[in-house]
Amino acid sequence: MRNYEQIYIDGAWVASDGRGAIDVINAGTEKVMGSIPNGSPSDVSKAVAAAKKAFESWSQTPVEERQKYLVRLNEALQARSAEIAEVIAGEVGMPITWSTMIQAGLPAGNMQTFATLLDTFEFEEEIGNSLVVKEPVGVVGAITPWNYPLHQIICKVGGALAAGCTIVLKPSEIAPLNAFILAEIIHEVGLPAGVFNLVSGTGTEVGAAISSHPDVDMVSFTGSTRAGKAVAASAAETVKRVALELGGKSANIVLDDADFETVIPKGLFACYLNSGQTCTAHTRMLVPNSRYDEAVQIAVAAAEATQVGDPTEEGMHLGPLISQAQWDRVQDYIQKGIDEGAVVAAGGLGKPEGRETGYFVKPTVFSNVTNDMTIAQEEIFGPVLSIIGYEDEDEAVRIANDSLYGLSGGVWSGDQERAMSVARRMRTGAVDVNGGSFNIAAPFGGYKQSGYGRENGPYGIEEFLQTKSMQR
Numbered sequence: 096m097r098n099y100e101q102i103y104i105d106g107a108w109v110a111s112d113g114r115g116a117i118d119v120i121n122a123g124t125e126k127v128m129g130s131i132p133n134g135s136p137s138d139v140s141k142a143v144a145a146a147k148k149a150f151e152s153w154s155q156t157p158v159e160e161r162q163k164y165l166v167r168l169n170e171a172l173q174a175r176s177a178e179i180a181e182v183i184a185g186e187v188g189m190p191i192t193w194s195t196m197i198q199a200g201l202p203a204g205n206m207q208t209f210a211t212l213l214d215t216f217e218f219e220e221e222i223g224n225s226l227v228v229k230e231p232v233g234v235v236g237a238i239t240p241w242n243y244p245l246h247q248i249i250c251k252v253g254g255a256l257a258a259g260c261t262i263v264l265k266p267s268e269i270a271p272l273n274a275f276i277l278a279e280i281i282h283e284v285g286l287p288a289g290v291f292n293l294v295s296g297t298g299t300e301v302g303a304a305i306s307s308h309p310d311v312d313m314v315s316f317t318g319s320t321r322a323g324k325a326v327a328a329s330a331a332e333t334v335k336r337v338a339l340e341l342g343g344k345s346a347n348i349v350l351d352d353a354d355f356e357t358v359i360p361k362g363l364f365a366c367y368l369n370s371g372q373t374c375t376a377h378t379r380m381l382v383p384n385s386r387y388d389e390a391v392q393i394a395v396a397a398a399e400a401t402q403v404g405d406p407t408e409e410g411m412h413l414g415p416l417i418s419q420a421q422w423d424r425v426q427d428y429i430q431k432g433i434d435e436g437a438v439v440a441a442g443g444l445g446k447p448e449g450r451e452t453g454y455f456v457k458p459t460v461f462s463n464v465t466n467d468m469t470i471a472q473e474e475i476f477g478p479v480l481s482i483i484g485y486e487d488e489d490e491a492v493r494i495a496n497d498s499l500y501g502l503s504g505g506v507w508s509g510d511q512e513r514a515m516s517v518a519r520r521m522r523t524g525a526v527d528v529n530g531g532s533f534n535i536a537a538p539f540g541g542y543k544q545s546g547y548g549r550e551n552g553p554y555g556i557e558e559f560l561q562t563k564s565m566q567r
Contacts, residue, residue, distance in 0.1 A: 097129035097182070102138060102295055103278040105145035106288025112137040113296060117268050122188030122415045123406045123453045131271050134296030136304035139263065142292035143310045146234045146261035149289025154231045154259040156287075158213050164286055165210035165257060171280040172203040172249075179245060179273055181407075186270035187241065188414040188454065189369050190406045197369075198273075202249040205535050205551070209253040212536075212553055216257075218560075224567050229560040231259035232336060233312030236305035238298070238326065239274075240318045241267035241417055242372040242476075247340075248274055250539075250550040251315045252291065258559035263292045263311065265301045267318075269417060298322060306330045313337070313559065317374075319474075320499075320544050338548025338558055340374070340540055342474040343502030346495035347377035348517060350488065351386060352509040359390055360397040361530055363480060365505060367401060367458060370413045371478040372421070374545075375503035375525070379464075379471055381491050384484040391440055391462045391482055398441035398480070401458040403450060415454040416477060422454040425477030429459060432470040437461040437481070466494050474500070488517065496522045501542030503527070524549075 098116075101108040113135035121128040153161075172179070180199040184191045189198055219228040237251040244267060255262050266274035278293045294301050302322075306314045306329040313336040316326045320341040330337045347362045349355070365377035382390040406414035416422050429444050442459030456477050464471055464481040471481050485491040495504060501523040508514035511529060518526040524541045536552035548558055 096127070097272050097275075099129070099131050099272070099275045102132055102134055103282070103291070103293040104138070104142045105292065106282070111135065117295070119186060119270070119272055120418065121185045122417050123185065125452060125454070128185050129272050131268065131275065131295040134294045134301045136300060138294045138296070139301055139304035139308060142263040142294050143234060143308050145289035146263050146292055147310050149287060150231070150233055150261045153261055153287060153290050156259065158218070161257060161259065162210050162213040164284065165206055165213070165253065167284040168280060169203050169206040169210060171284055172206060175276060175280065176200065176203060179276060182272050182276065183244060183270065184406045184414070186272055187244065187369070187372070187417050188406050190404070190408065190410060190412055190414045192409050192411060193369070194406070198243065198245060201243070201535065202245045205246065205249045206253045208535055208552060209257045209556065212556060213257055216553060216556060222564075225564045226567065227562060227564045229557075229562055232559050232561050233260060234310060235260045235262050235559060236308070236311040236314045237262055237264045238302050238305060238314065238316045238318065239264070239266050241270035242369060242374070244270040245273040245277065247317045248277060250555060252277075254550065254555035255315075255559045256290070257556045260313075260559045261290045263294060263305060265294055265296065265305055268295065268297055271295050302326070303329060307332060309333050311335060315548070315558070316340070323546060339546035340548065340550065341502075341544060341546040342500055343374045343376070343541065343545050344379060344472060344474055344498050344500045345375055345377045345503040345505070345523065346379045346381055346498070346521070347505035348381045348491045348495055348507070349390065350491070350506070350508040350513065350517070351383040352513070353507040354509065355386065355389055355393055358507040358530075359393040362505065362507070363394055363397045363401070365527070366480045367413060367478045370416055370456065372416065372476050377503070377505050378475065378480060379466075379495075380480055380482045381485055381494055382482060384486055387482075387484045391460070394460050394480065394482060395441040398458045398460045403447045403455055403458065413458065413478060416456055417454065419454060421476065422456065425456050425475055425479065428470055428473070428475045428477070429479060432461050432464075432468065432481075435468045435470070436463065437468060437470060438463040442478075466497055472498065492517060492520045499544040502545035
């Protein structure tokens, strides 16, 4: 049991002004695994004041000194990686094998990437008679999600620290324990007081206080499109900068010359990772009508072979969803798919056999899906794949782009150049071409209602900088 009774402000663990605590539920057991303070707007004001004060010195700290802190943070994250993986496996439900690689591995990797980039990152340049300098934007309010909690925190915290910004972090109240581990690490490595502050609580209280606070210079938010719109509207009152990484409904285009036996199961994996609780999940599989039945048959076999199991056990299986509310949401979407005429080809309603405890969902495949159906247009956040047919390449691209979202996508072809040509036509922030792997140094962010701004690599530092020109 991890019960945190204090928040972290100005380099110290302090009592929250808020009342009560928020329980953290283990996704696999449905039992309480810890608790955090239910913070208040006054906590945010204290944290912002500390961050504003610390910004004066931190923003002027030499890049080499900031880099040393990032290196030490990376080392400390690596030292506690097993603990982090175990905690997030409980909070989120991602099985420990995946949690070790992704939920603990990516944050440390990202922190090291930010540190390494400072060797070569150009903070100023000469343009004619002007010296153009890139300066930290100021106090950053970071509001982060529950599905890849520490990874998304480090994308913001690492980039902001590298840029010379100070931070007030509000982690998701559903999966917050990893953020408290990070605060412990930051305290241990001696990051100057006020540079990093942690205020836990709900989005309606703490999140809203951050996005509306006049002394917060920028808000970086990852979460639902609905919540992102509220953050942007609140931030507009003080004309602060906003970066949003929101939902997705990514299309995975399988062209007619692809090796279906190989790529269809890989496409299923790109939908099911983290039990579908991934904003970049390839939840719409687009296949040629001429090979539609073949694609469905292969996908069904892969779905039925997908194991669902205890997140504490080693293995490449799927774990549960994070909460009862999320389980209910996914069940509602499955029912809506049925009601609108899609065919449950695999999985469906209810829990997998033998998994009555824990928020488990059957790995599901829908066939006979048209792109105007709810399950093809709205983000489900569960292991639910919709297979949509198309006549030719142009129609595939049209269907892929027929979405409010534009975060990710995929293309499969036996011809790499053909796949790249299709990828260029997709209106989305990232495209995996023939299974190209995730690159933590490449920019990450969306088009359309998937948001704006970019994280990761040099783009993730650039996001927290503003530009000044000095004419001589």
